[in-house]
Amino acid sequence: MCEYSHAMGNSSGNFKEYFDIMATSPKMQGGCIWDWVDQGMTTHDENGVEYLAFGGDLGGKDLPNDLNFCANGLVNSNRIPQPAMHEVKKVYQYIAFGFENNKLILKNKYVYTGLDNFNFKWELLKDGEKVQSGSFTANTQPGKQTEIPMVLDTAEAGEYYLNVFAYTKQATDLIPANHELAREEFKISGDFFTQAKDNDGKLNFKKKGNTLTFEANGVTGSFDLVKGVLTGYKKQGDKEETMSGFPMPYFWRAPTDNDFGNEMPKKLAVWKNAHLNPVVQAVTVGKKAAEGFPVEVKYLLKEANVPYTVTYFVQNNGDIKVTASLDKTGKDLPELPRFGMRVVLPGTYNDLEYYGRGPWENYTDRNVSSFVGTYKDKVTNQFTWTYIRPQESGNRTDARWIKLGNGSNTLTVTGAQPLSFSALNISPESIDPGQEKLPIHSYQVHPEDKVYLHIDLAQRGVGGDNSWGALPHAQYLLTQPSYSYSYTMSLF
Numbered sequence: 001m002c003e004y005s006h007a008m009g010n011s012s013g014n015f016k017e018y019f020d021i022m023a024t025s026p027k028m029q030g031g032c033i034w035d036w037v038d039q040g041m042t043t044h045d046e047n048g049v050e051y052l053a054f055g056g057d058l059g060g061k062d063l064p065n066d067l068n069f070c071a072n073g074l075v076n077s078n079r080i081p082q083p084a085m086h087e088v089k090k091v092y093q094y095i096a097f098g099f100e101n102n103k104l105i106l107k108n109k110y111v112y113t114g115l116d117n118f119n120f121k122w123e124l125l126k127d128g129e130k131v132q133s134g135s136f137t138a139n140t141q142p143g144k145q146t147e148i149p150m151v152l153d154t155a156e157a158g159e160y161y162l163n164v165f166a167y168t169k170q171a172t173d174l175i176p177a178n179h180e181l182a183r184e185e186f187k188i189s190g191d192f193f194t195q196a197k198d199n200d201g202k203l204n205f206k207k208k209g210n211t212l213t214f215e216a217n218g219v220t221g222s223f224d225l226v227k228g229v230l231t232g233y234k235k236q237g238d239k240e241e242t243m244s245g246f247p248m249p250y251f252w253r254a255p256t257d258n259d260f261g262n263e264m265p266k267k268l269a270v271w272k273n274a275h276l277n278p279v280v281q282a283v284t285v286g287k288k289a290a291e292g293f294p295v296e297v298k299y300l301l302k303e304a305n306v307p308y309t310v311t312y313f314v315q316n317n318g319d320i321k322v323t324a325s326l327d328k329t330g331k332d333l334p335e336l337p338r339f340g341m342r343v344v345l346p347g348t349y350n351d352l353e354y355y356g357r358g359p360w361e362n363y364t365d366r367n368v369s370s371f372v373g374t375y376k377d378k379v380t381n382q383f384t385w386t387y388i389r390p391q392e393s394g395n396r397t398d399a400r401w402i403k404l405g406n407g408s409n410t411l412t413v414t415g416a417q418p419l420s421f422s423a424l425n426i427s428p429e430s431i432d433p434g435q436e437k438l439p440i441h442s443y444q445v446h447p448e449d450k451v452y453l454h455i456d457l458a459q460r461g462v463g464g465d466n467s468w469g470a471l472p473h474a475q476y477l478l479t480q481p482s483y484s485y486s487y488t489m490s491l492f
């Protein structure tokens with residue numbers, strides 16, 4: 001095999017699947033990633049701003065050009081690694097790990113190097129936080145394997161993951177000492193999504209005209225029963241609402257280079273504006289139950305002509321459980337780019353913390369290098385500026401919860417099942433050129449004083465076979481006739 005992965009823009013999806021075939025086939029030697037480095041050139045615009053040029057940027061904009069097609073590297077033109085580099089490094093590692101019967105299994109896949117050249121460290125995470133750690137060495141010769149007994153403290157209830165890392169002992173001409181060359185993650189026990197959640201509190205609510213208001217545990221909220229939307233959600237005493245844009249359906253993403261190659265902007269165009277101006281067919285306020293009360297809203301998404309239902313279950317503690325469902329059974333509709341909702345917060349909600357896969361961006365078909373844990377960062381750091389052309393970026397998969405704070409208030413979103421999410425101060429609309437790719441550069445993107453929080457069940461994989469027609473692999477496409485998911489919003 002020659003070229004089996006095209007690393008253009010947000011790409012290198014399904015990389016592990018190809019490498020697994022190469023590693024297990026006796027007649028497969030390997031292949032090449034196309035390619036190593038973006039072929040962009042440093043230049044300046046009319047205002048003297050430095051940027052990386054491509055296509056017709058250097059005086060040939062009116063001549064035939066291939067836009068950013070030569071920018072297809074695992075590192076950008078300035079030699080800064082793209083997020084996909086983490087995935088390639090993980091898949092290419094020469095130490096294989098297994099875990100069975102409380103024993104860690106190390107297999108040395110090097111031809112000439114013994115594992116005595118590495119220091120090994122491990123950590124046990126409970127609900128994303130480190131609770132135990134240690135180190136060890138191994139004298140495993142090339143082609144051999146070793147078993148390391150592990151004594152893990154998992155007595156307390158929780159979700160446990162074991163992470164293992166291999167670091168170089170000595171520096172070489174290319175690699176410094178104490179550099180990570182291999183990693184692995186194992187789910188040990190527990191399930192976050194089966195853990196009991198607190199719902200204590202006194203809930204009060206009243207209906208006046210077409211407005212429903214509620215209060216519990218120092219949190220207030222309101223619904224517009226005509227539009228069927230949440231219109232207020234804040235802590236008592238706050239002058240401003242926590243959200244400037246409340247949960248609304250959202251199905252689109254800013255097209256990646258691979259998306260343009262497989263004509264996603266044209267073929268899936270029905271979903272681009274499917275969230276706009278939904279027709280409210282019914283709003284039902286249910287009876288108060290022991291745990292709270294529901295508000296169910298049934299919509300028709302006009303653009304796609306499909307039913308969409310959202311149920312807001314207001315709990316005794318002031319939390320709101322949101323359940324969204326879409327059913328396109330019997331409809332002649334293409335796959336979804338994403339299935340989720342979007343919340344818009346003020347830009348002051350810049351403190352991000354989450355429990356999911358990280359720390360770098362990851363997607364359903366590119367996340368084996370991203371381990372489940374708790375991570376902290378700033379929203380302003382989430383957009384991937386190293387892509388020479390702005391496109392979908394910043395996603396995280398398998399999130400249990402997401403927190404966004406402004407120093408005094410924190411909005412927490414907790415999934416009833418794993419979530420994908422992104423929190424950016426750049427909207428998909430602002431970097432989407434339309435159905436045809438345009439010569440837009442990342443330096444031309446201007447962050448807003450807002451946080452666009454996308455809370456998704458799933459997003460289409462990024463793909464990676466090529467950038468001129470190949471789709472993400474079938475298991476990473478959203479082709480089911482119906483989708484439903486739930487998450488809970490909390491204020492602290």
